[in-house]
Amino acid sequence: MGTDTQFDFVENGSVTSPLGFLACGVIAGLKKNKAPDLAMIESETECSFAATFTSNLFPAAPVQYDREICANSPKIRAVVANSGVANACTGLDGYNNAKRMAELTAGALSVPVGQVMIASTGRIGVQLPMDLIENGIREAAKSLTHNGGSSAAHAIMTTDTRPKELAVSFPVGDRIVTIGGMCKGAGMIAPKMAVAPHATMLCFLTTDADIDNALLSELLGNAVEASFNHITVDNDMSTNDTVILMANGASGAKIGKGSEAAEHFAEALGMVTEHLARSIVFDGEGVTKFVTVEVTGAASERDAELAARAIANSPLCKTAWFGCDPNWGRILAAAGYSGAVFSQENVSLDFDELPVVRGGLDAGTPESELAELMKRREFTVKIDLGEGEASATIWTSDFTYEYVKINADYHT
């Protein structure tokens, strides 16, 4: 970071903010409530691309299909995604339906079938209703517009309460490069893309930079690791997690490996993915609080990450946050069973600006003050293990009645 370029958040930014992209969302009829459920993004020209997927051993059919596209296609033109049905655990029929989604889209857009990527999110174990998908794709292909980004962002929502999208732009020489993004995800959230994915999290990123597949892959991997791989709502990893980044070069700005422009691109991409990742937590199922768990002073990065994830995923910590209960013993207990190595007498804990634990013991801040602080919509739990220099940050949420309600009622 620390480069001195100007980064701008684009007003009403979306995947259609970069030049040369069209998008839309339509009602294919997969959702009972007749909300938009099929999104399409098309670039006017061929795109370089990069993608990362769930590491779940039950990858959904669209994930399997997309992996083949990644292996065989140097360029793509379009992405189509449906919500309502995940097309996961659907066997050969599911795979053929996934392939058919791509073929139908390629046909409707008159682009090569190898240049279409697909994604699905929704219920596992159910076959796609292909008649609805077929009509939806035909409808979508006719509905694409240069300002359809927001409409697409609505169509990939499941239990999300709001669409998640933005765009960031920055100069490269006399050109302006824009990166747009949208994502969905509210439950089954603990993505560890490529590195080790969880969660039904779909994210589509577009840019008008001119940048090759190899560099895109590297930059996307770093951005995803620093953002989506550091959020957790329920520690449940999905079968469908997908992140796709398309670059069509329409800005005329060429970005090469090792250049200052590549650094700026990395920074802007990081802004987009961090914003989207945080939006997922903020909009997590039943979430009332956004909690940043920051572990410092760990002996190793692995220890820092173990401790941060144990705290961020502890049902006891998460329910205490929901109840504004400064029950810090639960946080220390979670660090204590995380597998991280440290000595309890060296541990410090803070909630934002208030000291909670010093030397493993109560720091003496009145509980009423801590409880008051916890009423904030967003706060940071900072724990220092007093062992070394390594650190890790995980963004997480509280655990509420509403989460239980949403997930006990999801199906019925």
Added chain:
Amino acid sequence: MGTDTQFDFVENGSVTSPLGFLACGVIAGLKKNKAPDLAMIESETECSFAATFTSNLFPAAPVQYDREICANSPKIRAVVANSGVANACTGLDGYNNAKRMAELTAGALSVPVGQVMIASTGRIGVQLPMDLIENGIREAAKSLTHNGGSSAAHAIMTTDTRPKELAVSFPVGDRIVTIGGMCKGAGMIAPKMAVAPHATMLCFLTTDADIDNALLSELLGNAVEASFNHITVDNDMSTNDTVILMANGASGAKIGKGSEAAEHFAEALGMVTEHLARSIVFDGEGVTKFVTVEVTGAASERDAELAARAIANSPLCKTAWFGCDPNWGRILAAAGYSGAVFSQENVSLDFDELPVVRGGLDAGTPESELAELMKRREFTVKIDLGEGEASATIWTSDFTYEYVKINADYHT
């Protein structure tokens, strides 16, 4: 197993069912609701003993103290335990208070201080009110009786809704050996004692067998591994988990390593610990369902265990069980991210007698039938990974509004 001895569940069995043990529970005043909160068990004679403790890096003061007793004392006579305050994260003062609990008990019972073990459960980070403890111990020492087991079992309860206790007896030659036990635990439950403990789980076991420390340790380790280490309510490991087994030899039955009697003892001990472990899950915070997760066909025991624990701890699986939602995709997804290695097309899933998944796909059982089955108070989720011969079983519960309520309100 498979020995042909007669094992009997003792009517109203408790820690005072074995010969030569006294116990009681009294009101020391640590709990706001003035429920019994201090338990004491004393043997009329010195006991061989074995114990296992939490592996949490924040071991509570009583755990630290007891470890010293284990290292230094060949025999013990008594155990004292309080609920209400965990005496964890309490530093040197906490340690001195723990030691004082042992000294007060030794004094009141006129036994050597090195022969008293202690345990605490309740809120972390708070010092024990030693005036109340002192009065409670004095009161308890006067209240011990040969049928006080049930009274003691009540006094160690925290969010438990009922006491958990039993006793099993079996013949050794012309003698009858009895093993009694009691435990508490409802939240912070995912013990992995010694091996890798979680949960505030206290368990006290008594027997009138004559059996040495080494054999007791071995048998206790096996029994705990097969019982308490295979339950999970919330995957939160406590700072205070403690299991203590005392053997006073009052039955006159000597049990030596490698004997048939030792096999019978192991079997009876397993019956006691399994019963107590299952009781903890049944009485877990907010629990409405007892779910046995059985993984078979795994490539290794580690894989079987990884898959079983991922399913048993998945908030999405647990909320679906609460809602009687046969959303089997969540179960497969949890197995898929568990780290266990397998191929999705070989996976089978059953709920009790109903097939759910065959070859990674919907087995075709109507969802209404599955939903009906899930109304059972207890059912088994059986997943076969189709890779090998290894298996694992974890006992777990659903995840409910009530769990959130209990844990968001615990403190206030």
